[in-house]
Structures are given as structure tokens and as C-alpha cells.
Amino acid sequence: MNKMDSEKAPVVVIMVSLPAQGHLNQFSQLSHLISCYDIPVHYVGSAKHNRQVKLRDHGLNPMDNTKIHFHEFSNPPFLSPHPNPHATSMFPAHLHPSIEGSMHLHQPISKLLHAVSPAMLLQSQMLKPMCFQCISAFSVFTYLWEAFGKPFPLAAEIPKELPSMEGYFNLEIMNFSAHQYEFAKTAAGDLHNTCRLTEGTYLDLLANELMNGSKRQWTMYRHKNSNSPDRYLEWLDKQAPHSVVYISFGTSVSLSDKQIRELAIGLEQSAQKVYLGVEGC
Numbered sequence: 001m002n003k004m005d006s007e008k009a010p011v012v013v014i015m016v017s018l019p020a021q022g023h024l025n026q027f028s029q030l031s032h033l034i035s036c037y038d039i040p041v042h043y044v045g046s047a048k049h050n051r052q053v054k055l056r057d058h059g060l061n062p063m064d065n066t067k068i069h070f071h072e073f074s075n076p077p078f079l080s081p082h083p084n085p086h087a088t089s090m091f092p093a094h095l096h097p098s099i100e101g102s103m104h105l106h107q108p109i110s111k112l113l114h115a116v117s118p119a120m121l122l123q124s125q126m127l128k129p130m131c132f133q134c135i136s137a138f139s140v141f142t143y144l145w146e147a148f149g150k151p152f153p154l155a156a157e158i159p160k161e162l163p164s165m166e167g168y169f170n171l172e173i174m175n176f177s178a179h180q181y182e183f184a185k186t187a188a189g190d191l192h193n194t195c196r197l198t199e200g201t202y203l204d205l206l207a208n209e210l211m212n213g214s215k216r217q218w219t220m221y222r223h224k225n226s227n228s229p230d231r232y233l234e235w236l237d238k239q240a241p242h243s244v245v246y247i248s249f250g251t252s253v254s255l256s257d258k259q260i261r262e263l264a265i266g267l268e269q270s271a272q273k274v275y276l277g278v279e280g281c
Contacts, residue, residue: 012116014042016109019049019098021056026134026193028053030220035067042116044109046101047072073108075101085256089170096172128188137192137199137219141206151210158201189216235275243273 013034017027024045031041043050050070078097087093133140145151146165154160169177190212196203196219207217236244249255255263267274 012040012042014044014112014116016044016105019045019102020095021052023134024049024053025056027132028057030132031068040069042069042071042112044071044073044105044112046075071112073105075104085259089168091169091173093170093172099176129186131184131187131190133190133192137194137202137206141202144211148211152208187215189218191218191220193220195219232275232277239273
């Protein structure tokens with residue numbers, strides 16, 4: 001794939017992920033899915049994070065990376081502290097310097113836009129920025145609903161005693177999120193890594209004008225490589241209907257080794273069927 005290919009293509013996709021594994025991996029999965037339709041995909045990141053993406057592409061053919069054009073831009077040096085599982089806030093504050101460092105990608109990304117799609121830049125209406133939501137629609141809604149001051153009452157089927165987000169995020173991340181949200185307002189809509197079957201209620205709530213104005217809400221299904229089935233999907237297929245509860249801590253929680261051991265012991269002693277997956281950052 002080269003500049004000429006992108007200029008001839010009717011659609012060009014540029015992926016810019018937050019530099020955290022839970023985002024990098026899902027953006028990579030989406031990039032592979034889009035590239036299957038012969039749509040040029042440009043994946044933007046630092047050399048370190050692009051290397052992580054390629055090494056951690058579980059269940060994908062490494063040769064598929066050749067379909068994606070990776071752009072490695074340099075960031076100024078930043079601190080890289082170790083995770084602190086004993087911090088008062090469970091948010092991984094050690095990622096904040098890296099996240100702030102990604103702000104320096106603005107200029108090189110602007111140059112990339114001019115390089116891969118000069119014709120589209122002449123007609124701004126053809127540029128369609130979108131926000132890819134890596135967390136569940138439930139999480140997105142509950143966070144925004146509380147942040148906006150609970151602008152409308154919830155229907156009877158929505159849990160009433162949702163835990164407050166107060167104290168979860170540190171001040172630096174809250175300021176970063178507020179700054180980014182101003183840019184998100186210009187997006188054509190949000191693409192959620194979920195399906196309407198499981199989260200239709202919250203997708204409809206997110207489409208409420210009081211939540212997102214006129215922004216549209218889209219969903220997608222996870223792309224599954226039939227040549228290398230995931231073990232957890234095979235395990236799920238063997239369980240009885242409505243017998244499985246899915247719990248994910250995501251990449252926004254740092255757990256100590258002691259906490260992980262206690263969690264595993266508690267699950268084991270529950271005498272229930274458990275599939276526990278742990279991956280380091």
C-alpha cells in the first residue's frame with residue numbers, strides 16, 4: 001500500500017488510538033476487519049506502541065499486518081512510572097504521561113491527511129471523523145449520564161443503584177478527557193464495539209439528543225478468524241443458555257498479585273464454572 005493507492009481509493013481510513021493496550025488492540029482488530037474489504041487503512045502511533053500492536057495481535061495472521069500501513073511518529077521523552085496498585089484511585093495513572101504525549105501527534109497526523117487524501121481535503125464534507133468506543137455502551141452511557149448531571153430519568157429496566165464514578169478518575173485524566181470531548185463533538189458519530197442484541201437499551205439512550213446531540217450511534221460485530229478459534233468461545237459454546245456472567249476489569253484497573261490470587265481463590269471456592277483470563281500491560 002502506498003500513497004498512490006490511497007489517492008485512488010474512494011475511502012481511506014486513518015486509525016488514531018489512545019496509547020493503552022485496551023484501545024490499541026481493539027483498533028488493530030478493527031483495522032484488520034476494514035482492510036479485508038480492500039479499504040486502505042493507516043494506523044498511527046509511536047514506534048513502541050505500534051510494536052506492541054503487532055506482537056499482541058492474538059488470533060490474527062501476522063501476514064495480515066502487511067495490509068495495514070503503520071506510521072510511526074516520534075514523541076518527546078516522557079516519564080514511564082510503574083503501576084501503583086495501592087493508589088487511592090484505581091485508574092492506571094501511570095499511563096497519563098504516555099496519554100499526554102500522544103497530544104504531540106496532532107501535526108504529523110495533519111500532514112498524513114494531506115499526504116494520503118489530498119482530494120478529500122478539498123471538500124471538507126467528505127472528511128468523516130468517528131469515535132471508536134472500546135468500552136461497553138453501558139459504561140459509556142453511565143459515565144456520560146452522570147457527567148451531564150443525570151439529564152433525564154431512567155426507565156424501570158435500568159439499574160437504579162449504579163455506583164458513582166466520583167473519585168475513580170484522577171484530576172489529570174479528567175482534564176484530558178474534557179479537552180478531548182470538545183473535539184469529539186465534531187464527530188459524525190460513535191462506533192461501539194458491541195452489538196444491539198446485548199446493549200440495544202443503552203445504545204438507544206446514547207442516541208438521546210440530551211446525551212449526544214445529533215451524533216449517530218453505530219455497532220459492529222467482532223471479526224472472528226475461523227482458522228484459529230478462540231478457546232474461550234469454544235468454552236462458551238459448551239455452556240447452558242443464560243448460565244454465564246461476563247465480568248471484565250479492562251485496562252483501566254491495576255490489580256496487585258495478591259488481589260489477583262484472592263480473586264482466583266474466591267472464584268475457585270464458588271464451585272461454579274469459571275474461565276479466568278489475565279494479561280499484563
